[in-house]
Amino acid sequence: MKILVVDDHAVVREGASRLLATLAPDEIAEAETPEEGFRRFVEMRPDVTVLDINLRGGSGLDLLRRIRGEDAGARVVIFSMYSDVVYANSARRAGAIGYVSKSASSDDLLTAVRLASAGQSFVDEELAAMLDSDMRPDQDPFQSLARREIEVLRLLGDGLGLNEISEQLGIAYKTVANTCTRIKEKLGLERTGDLIRYAVENRHNRLSERNLDM
Template sequence: MKILIVDDHAIVRGGLRRLLATLPDATVLEAASGRDALLRYREERPDLTLLDLNLPGLGGLELVKRLLLADERARILVFSMHAEPLYAARALQAGALGYVSKGASPDELLVAVRRVLDGARYVENEIAQELALQSSPGRSALGDLSERELEILRLLGEGHSLADIADTLGVAYKTVANTCGHIKSKLGVARTADLIRLSIETGIS
């Protein structure tokens, strides 16, 4: 059984490696970025990919989609610092089978890993309860953004130019510029600088 850990922090990867090594017959692989993860996935075809959302360059949501394009049967569990239901909802919409925050207990993470390995869905208990309590429309303006729009907003918050973002996502500059226009309209702001500020203030970056 192969498990691929994708996180840009070596200490986090080391801790996860030790925890996952307690599973029977587990071979643990590592990647420090989204692009490295795509290469490792194609080479190794792991049974489970455990990934962070906040990755340098190619972000977690985009990585989920690209992994599923490479293998529609990919089993993906997101392990993120974000405990807000919005992030869990976006990850599941992108195609992840599970979502656990880094505030969860090791035991709960292992339960999630086993469930996703079995092809089932798993969302951390507290986050699942909040998702269930929320009304169907997003309660914040960010809830109206598509996965691609959230990804562009995150990259803006990290200081990337529109040209850099177009290169990272593999799309035309005009596509990114037009998408930024849609994001401004949805969030009610006029300038790209306002988008950057919102990205930083809401913790997307």
């Protein structure tokens, strides 16, 4: 078995690699950025890729889609700080075979990778309980958006660019960009153009109705 670990935190990446080494794989490789991760994937063709959602220089879910576009049979386990049904479902839609939160036990990650290598899915116990109790097929991911995310969406719908939103809200440009990435992941949108179109189409109804004092 060959395993690729993609995470932009060296301590997490190295710790995950040491843990996964107990499975006695033939090879373990590491990558820090989406570009490096994709390059290593193409070179290595791992049996399982362990992938974080937040990466330096891009979104792990975008990398997941790119990997699946390169190899529809690729088996990817998301290993994320987000223990949230919204992110888990976004990952599933993007083609992940497993989802493990970083607050889960080390055994969960080992189990997820072992099952993924056999073509079987896995979700850690805490998240599985939330999926069973909280997530319904008709649940609207819009309702999961936080106050800041709604503010950014409204301004996008008003035609403002990221620099203008940064100035108006008094926050860093990078914060605005990261917020847009989170919104896309929660809503299951792939491109920034899709996000802007969503904001424009909803600015006079859903976005104007949503109470920011929640």
